[in-house]
Amino acid sequence: MRISTAWMYQQSVNTMLNQQDALDESENQVSTGNAINVASDNPTGAAQIVGLNHILAQNTQYASNMTAANTRLSTESSTLSSVSNLLNSINDVGLSAMNGAMSSSDLNNMATELEQYRDQLVQLANTTDANGQALFSGTSTTTTPFVTNSTTGAITYTGNDQQSYSSIGTGLQIANGDPGSSVFMNIPAGNGSFVTAAGASNTGTLVVGATSVTDTSAFQAATASGPINDTITFGANGTYAVTDAAGNPVDDSSGNPITGTYTAGGAISFDGMSITMSGTPASGDTVNVQSDTASNTQSVFTTINNMITALQSGESSTALNNTLNGQLQSLNQAMSSVSNTEVAVGSRISTLQQQQSNYSDLSVTYQSALSDVQNVDMATAISNLSLQSTALQASQQVFAKIQGTSLFDYLQG
Template identity: 35%
Template sequence: MRISTSSFYEQNVSAMGLQQQKLFRVQQQLAAGTKFLTAGDDPVAAARALGTSETLALSAQYATSRDRAKLALSREETALDSATSILQNIKTLTVQAGNGALSDADRASLATTIQSNLEQLVGLANSDDGNGQFLFAGYKSANAPFAMQADGSVQYLGDQGQRMMQIDVARQMSTSDDGRSVFMSVQGGAGYVTSGPAANTGSGVFGSVGVTDATDPNYGKDFQISFAAGNYTVTTNDTPPVVAATGAYTAGSPISFGGLQISITGTPADGDTFAVTTAKNAGTDVFAAVSELVSALRTPLTGGGAAAQAKLQNALSTANVKVTNAHDNVLTVLSSVGSRMNELDSLDSAGEARDLMDQGYLSDVVDLDPVAAIAEFYQRQTSLQATQMTFAKLNSIALFNYL
């Protein structure tokens, strides 16, 4: 069969062009470091690579969210740690104020110190995250959550919202705690608080409340102990009140009622009362409790006799229990913050391990084997050169060369 010159040229040029394309493709793969250059080269692998890349990008976003959550929680942890130190100091000063050898001036000095601690506590409750967002304001984070009023009380201006952050595929975490839950709440197991009104005129001083029978039907209710004609009567704060116990008063003898027991010393006057109230109903505002403590310490005892001394001792006991409850509540929130930070660390470790696996899978799907690619490159380069040399040699053959 006769092959025309034009056909010979076309076939050889086409063959060399195809080999050049294959060589160029290998060069592009080596430059890009990938097995395929377009999705059309390997649609299945391209789809897998895209899905894995999206997973890695999402994981990186979760890691960024966790870093932000850690920063917010670490600042809250610092503020709460300082708050617990202040509350512990107030408790110490409260116990010190109970020393009967102190003068009115000494107690006034302690009151000044406690007032300073109160102001520091309000300052910590108004801590921000460094970007103008207040830690304990809930959703109203643009404004300071606590404000001291003219009468010395502290008002909460925030709300009880929790700022949530998506830190993993199926996990949202609160990166803040509202001020009401931190500084104006008590734990469910806080127990009872005893207090005496300012109208008491006797010298009765109450001790701590003990639980004797938590199954008593009246346990968990609020009570009032009233004194008249040498007797005591304990009633619940129900409507109408229910008498829980009665009896002749003997100083120092336990009074039992509603699964509780309390001892009272001194001589209560007729009409004197004491309230034995669950912690959640006794006033959970730590700022108010400390303010009442300051007022009690600034009240002179000189000339007041045993009644004034009894009022001070009762006020100190009430304040000590309330501050202890507040201290325990802040510690509980602090523990919660620590638990959340530990969870973030665990999620970081799990995320890093998952990313490592995904990156390995993505590398298997996408990354080029450089050794095999270089070998193919030289193979195709050699093949192209041989084809070119053969074409050049055949192209130079003519009958006239043999005449």
């Protein structure tokens, strides 16, 4: 077999080129710290790197969303706490106003105090987060949700009823705010189950006090065929009878008309409801009872405005106390609404903290997996670099020696 000089040269050159490529790859690995710099280095590993980087990018975005949601919810929690304290102060003013010793001047001063509280409440309800987005406007976060009519003092809601959400994981979202309509506006009147109101033309000293549902089964049975809209009408010496909206007698569970005699400071109970009262009713005085709380809703701002109007009206002590008692019941419902929202917000913050902890652990796991695939073993890479450099130099020296050798050199030797 004849081996040509050209073939021998080409083989030597190819060997040196291959060694040079291997050396370049090792130098690249040492300089970048990456085992894979182009997909051709390791196609399978390169695909793993792309997938892991995509997951890590998603996790980074979720972490950012969780941080923003946590900040927003923390602001909401703090705001609701301030609202709760403010409503407690309003409740205290209402209770103090039912002191028969208060003069009209005192009552007017209390009305002025409530106006200031109302304005503070509007300001709190319009609180924005760190990005200037309203907390209580639903998804309409760039809108100022509560607007005050400068003439009447009425407050209107300009946001929407939807809840805004943040994506905190694959297929997982969490509410990052609450619409003001549910927190401040659509508050059930009365005790949340039914509403009572003393007749506007009453002439006695009867004051309607606390009300409650004492027998849920009886109350549900009474409302099964429709909302209650009954009237308690008093006769002489505290006797009373209950009639429906058409003026027909209302029967008890035994089919007997509901009647009785009221004792000052006692309660009247029927259809699972209990209504405490004080004072003495005059013959013909009435108390209306309605269970249609879905249509009997009012905003906390309306409740406060009703209290202000009552304090400024110069009504008799009996009429004022009846009005304030009714409004304080509605105020208690508003306080419950705020408290329930606080609990919900606290639960969301807890969920976020748990999710943040989970994603922090996952990120460490994915970063470790990425490092295993992408990062080069530096000790091995440097060792390979040294060996490949030595091998290349040896090949170059051998080639140089062979290149300078001829047949005449062989014959002379």
